[in-house]
Amino acid sequence: MTNLILRGRDYRTLQPIELEIEHGTISDVRALNKLEEEIILAPGLVDLQVNGFQGVDFNHFPFSEEDVLNATCALWQQGVTSFLPTVITAMPEEIAQAMQRLASARQHHPDVARAVPGFHLEGPFLSPEDGPRGAHPREAIRAPDIALFDSWQQAAQQHIRLLTLSPEWPHSDALIKHCVAQQVRVAIGHTSATPAQIHAAVDAGATLSTHLGNGAHLQLPRHPNYIWQQLAEDALTATLIADGDHLPADVLKVFLRAKGEQALLVSDVTSFAGQPPGIYDTAIGGRVQLSASGRLSIADAPQLLAGSARGLLEGVNFLLRHQLATLAQAIEMASVRPARQLNLPQQQGLACGAPADVLLLAAQADGGVALRGCVKQGAVVWRDGEDYL
DSSP: OOEEEEEEEEEETEEEEEEEEEEEEEEEEESSSOSSOOOOOEEEEEEEEOOTTTTTTTTOOOOOOOHHHHHHHHHHHTTEEEEEEEEOOOOOOHHHHHHHHHHHHHHOOHHHHHHHHOEEEEESSSOTTTTTTTTTTTTOOOOOOOHHHHHHHHHTOOEEEEEEEEETTTTHHHHHHHHHHOOEEEEEEEEOOOOHHHHHHHHHTTOOEETSSSSOOSSSSSSHHHHHHHOOOOTTTEEEEEESSOHHHHHHHHHHHHHGGEEEEEOOTTTTTTTOOOEEEEETTEEEEEOOTTTETTTTTTEEESSSSSHHHHHHHHHTTTTSSSHEEEEETTHHHHHHHTTTTGOOOOOSSSSEEEEEEOOOOOOOOEEEEETTTTTEEESSSSTOO
């Protein structure tokens, strides 16, 4: 990591600034009078839900340590400087194997360790019902089990940082309290829980909703229902998939208004990002279909999504192009806010003393932004041209 000077417009104010970077950290932020290039500087994106990327699937063996490294580098090319590899519902030994491999990759590859602060376990303590269960295999769904979770945490070398579960099961509260005591964040997701069960989960320490509005029945009672209840719980931060398929723009608009600062973006991206359209066999959802437009669904039940094939920056751009958020809000929903959930130093954003995880962006005519360069802890890890760095 060498010293570096970056010049561009602050994503919050669009005023010209200069970042001085020393030893991987932002050492100074200075105002400038003018700029030669119309580049926007923004904090690197932080994705709490990455099932895989560009052919690498964290839920299908064999995947290697090098696969994890390749996915990490591919995500840098999309502006994602930190992420949680996400392991979904599977048989216990399969989850343990995935956690072991991820932990080993983190141990042996410094670039993975820099980019991966931990892992997200999404399941298997989810709703067994069709709809809420989504693409998670029914045969692997099970009741909350503290001893089983601890065995996976041991396999992960204590790097599980986020657990998604459904509080509809008896004894869910005990597992939530157990995780919170270990500094593991607990999210409610893929649930058919009653409002009372959701409220009890919040009292036990749950603080997030995983991809709110998805992993749900196709039809719900007007009220009460588990979506309204999670929106109403002030202690719950909502993670939202803004890829244009998971939630309509109008629903996103309502959710963002309801949650305000307690809304953030995740991608739920899978190994199919960047792959050609077609039918695929995968551990995530069995047989899935990737459409020409990029929509990923279960082949035999196309009304049910099977994760996303679009990255986090595309979620930022969806908000911008539909005027659902300002540039500052959209960027922070995908960077500062998720970092804050894990208490990462990246939550400081573009501030002195913060890790130098910085994106160079260019405004587009359609209202979105395009990535021009990516810096991870002061190292240039991707650029699209020599003029910007």
